[in-house]
Amino acid sequence: MPDLVNCAGCGKIMVRNQFRDICQECYTEEERQFEVVYKFMRKRQNRAATMEQVVEATGVSEELILKFIKSGRIQVTQFPNLGYPCDKCGAIIQKGKLCDSCTNELRSDMLEFERDQEFKEQIQQQDKERIYLSKKNRD
Numbered sequence: 001m002p003d004l005v006n007c008a009g010c011g012k013i014m015v016r017n018q019f020r021d022i023c024q025e026c027y028t029e030e031e032r033q034f035e036v037v038y039k040f041m042r043k044r045q046n047r048a049a050t051m052e053q054v055v056e057a058t059g060v061s062e063e064l065i066l067k068f069i070k071s072g073r074i075q076v077t078q079f080p081n082l083g084y085p086c087d088k089c090g091a092i093i094q095k096g097k098l099c100d101s102c103t104n105e106l107r108s109d110m111l112e113f114e115r116d117q118e119f120k121e122q123i124q125q126q127d128k129e130r131i132y133l134s135k136k137n138r139d
Contacts, residue, residue: 033060034068041079050081 003016009026020027036058040046046057055062066084068074076082076094083092086099093099098106 030064033058033064034073036060037065037068037074041074047079048081049079051083054082 004013005016006012007014007021007023007026009022009030012023012025014023022030037054037060040054040058041049046054049057051062051065054060054065065074065082069076069082069084074082076084083094085091086093086102087097088102089099091099091101096103
């Protein structure tokens with residue numbers, strides 16, 4: 001039996017769909033807004049527009065434009081001044097989920113964690129060896 005959920009857009013009750021989290025009416029409205037943004041961005045003079053300029057010119061919310069970018073419907077490689085925020089710090093990026101700075105920081109933290117783990121394992125191994133030696137020497 002299909003699950004009933006509330007539409008993420010308008011809150012109406014709808015049957016769960018594996019492809020969309022919004023009802024048919026909201027989907028139709030999103031498609032209409034996508035066409036408005038896409039037609040605006042296709043014009044050569046608008047390809048260098050910033051997010052604020054696109055929002056102002058089209059009337060489409062920034063959140064919806066970000067949704068189009070993240071889902072791959074708008075390719076930021078074709079529009080150099082468009083991007084979306086880094087999941088960690090909020091810096092504007094054009095690919096992935098983290099900016100280069102946050103990626104490097106995460107990589108550094110992971111290496112430090114791995115070194116700490118190796119050090120703990122060495123300490124535990126040394127403690128095991130000491131315990132073994134002390135019991136052996138008692139006999």
